[in-house]
Amino acid sequence: MDPLLKIVSGVPIFRECTRVELEALKLHLHERHFLAGEIVFDEGEDGEGMYVVIRGKLRANRKGLLSKKVLGVIQPGESFGEMALLGSGPRMATVVAEEDTTVLAMFRPELVALAQARPRLGYKIAMGVAFVLELRLRRVAEGHSPEPSST
Amino acid sequence: MNAERTTERSLEHPIIWIAVIAGSLGSILLLKAVAWLAFPLILAVVLYYLVQPLLQRLQLAGVTTAQALGIFLGAAIILTLIFSLTILPSMLSSLSNFQDQIPTYWDRLQGVIRDNLLALEGRFAFAKNANLADSLQEQLNLFLAGAGKEYVGDVALFLLHWLPSLLLVPFLTFFFLRDGTAFHRLVLRAVPNAFFEKTLLLFDRMDQQMRAYFRGMFGLTMLDTVSLGLGLWFLGRGAGIFGFWDAMALGLICAVFAWVPYIGSGLGGLLAVATVAVKAPQSSGLMLAVVVLFLGVRLLDEFLYTPITVGRALRMHPLITVMMIFSGGMLGGVYGLLLAMPLLGIFTVLGQMFAEVWFDPRLRARYHARGMLEKKLASKDLGI
Incomplete structure (x- = not known):
């Protein structure tokens, strides 16, 4: 399997996707390179897509009253910004590359179009997003801080 | 901020x-x-937006993009063959008949115009002073004698010039359909990271708008064709002016003319009235009925067809x-x-x-x- 797709297949949202479905998904993945210190997205801006980390490391921050609150570090194989797949609400954190980083970006309207063409794949992705959000809600309900990827 | x-x-x-x-x-x-390239390119983009939903339907049925494209191409080739073997010969024969009849039609049209101008001269002094009928006759004769021949040559050259260029259309459409997504990604690679998400969103918006516009225009053209064609056929059947398919063809030509806002509808109306004038020079009531039909279809266009097809996207x-x-x-x-x-x-x-x-x-x-x-x-x- 393509090494990029191997990483994507390990992301919880896409865990149910078959190899053929991942190949179809690959056409809508945008590879982006960020330099250390570069902002991937900014808290408050409208979110239009989610990202999967291929190489490097990122940090998620939220604005506090006096200083930034670090939510955590995002490692290769992890995804962030999934909330944007549900709607273009404001981003809940700022994500900055801690080192030179490569990510795969997935854009909501493209995924929606893909889901319309392949409803089974659309269903799997929707269930994947629901699964990730359920995990995060449970963590919050149990008193843990949300994971950095809940941006 | x-x-x-x-x-x-x-x-x-x-x-x-x-x-x-x-x-x-x-x-x-x-x-x-660069019209030789731009024209087929635009036609290919229009075809791309029209064909894409069909491919999407095939994909919904479970076939891959390449298979859907293959099925579509196969169907298109079969339909073209059927068209070439059945409808095309009768169309070419009608066209040949029409070409033979052009001098007769031209004389009749001139006659109708001259009669109406003479009637105008009889009623209004300014028209008589301007000698409208004779001066127009003179202009038409000049056009026929010199410029007409020149234009016929131009039309032949125009067709020779455009045919190879038009052959590019299916070729370009095929590659748009096959490699459109990959090309889209290639273009987006050039967008800086900071502008990436916003640009993707706006590209998507533009794509949606173009898709809605071209599909809407196609729907509008079909509705106009059917309305005008049925109307012309119904009006002309008593006088034996139009066969059903002749009326539909004239309706289609007028609907295509209407792509040019404001001016196009008027030109289409003039063409239909001129056709009636040529075919039935004595029935001025029928010409009036055709004008009323055009005005009616314009109203339908404005208040019913355009809102349900093109919408207000490009208003x-x-x-x-x-x-x-x-x-x-x-x-x-x-x-x-x-x-x-x-x-x-x-x-x-x-x-x-x-x-x-x-x-x-x-x-x-x-x-x-x-x-x-x-x-x-x-x-x-x-x-x-």
Whole structure:
């Protein structure tokens, strides 16, 4: 399997996707390179897509009253910004590359179009997003801080 | 600063509107200069947007993109063969008959015009003083004697010039359908990180708008064709003027003319009235009925067909529309008339895209920050 797709297949949202479905998904993945210190997205801006980390490391921050609150570090194989797949609400954190980083970006309207063409794949992705959000809600309900990827 | 408010303000930026109008008019000039390529390219884009939903339906049935494209191409080739073997010969024969009848039709049309002008001269003194009937007859004779022949030569040259270029259309459409997504990704690679999400969103918006416009125009043309064709057939059947398919063909020609806003509908109406005048010169009541039919279809267009097909996506202020059409016509002739509005629509979205991305201070700050990071990295590498 393509090494990029191997990483994507390990992301919880896409865990149910078959190899053929991942190949179809690959056409809508945008590879982006960020330099250390570069902002991937900014808290408050409208979110239009989610990202999967291929190489490097990122940090998620939220604005506090006096200083930034670090939510955590995002490692290769992890995804962030999934909330944007549900709607273009404001981003809940700022994500900055801690080192030179490569990510795969997935854009909501493209995924929606893909889901319309392949409803089974659309269903799997929707269930994947629901699964990730359920995990995060449970963590919050149990008193843990949300994971950095809940941006 | 509130980003939304900044965007709203930037959309009102006069420079953007000047750039939108200049870009549209400049493109008309450019497209006119490379019309041999631009025309098939535009047709291929239109076909792409029309065929894409069919491919999507095939994909929904479980076939891959390549298989869907293969099925579509196979069906298109079979349909073309059927058309070439069945309908095309009868069309060519009708065309040949029509060509033989042109001098008769021309004489009849001249006769109808002359009779009406003479009637006008009999009623109004100014018309008699201007000698309308004779001067028009003189102009028509001049046209026939000299310029007419010249134009016939031009038309033949025009067809010879365009045929190879039109052969590009299926070729280009095939590659748009096959590699459209990959090309889209390639273009997006050039977009800086800071503007990436916004640009993707705006590209998507432009794609949606173009898709809605072309599909809407196709639907509108079909509705106009059926309305006009049925109307002409119904009106003309008593006098034996039109067969069903003749009426539909005339309806289609008039519907295509209507792609040129304001002017096109008028030209289509004139063509239909001229056809009736040629076929049944004595039935002035029928000519009036055709005019009423055209006005009726215009009203249907305005209040029913356009809202349910093209919608209000490309509706501009009437003053801008008229000015753009006339400027387009002046700069690009027929191409300019046809392309002025779609190009203005595309450039308006591009202008909005640019304004939304470029006038957002946070995005620009991120873009400059990336530049500074690159500079710092380069300096470190060079040991400066």
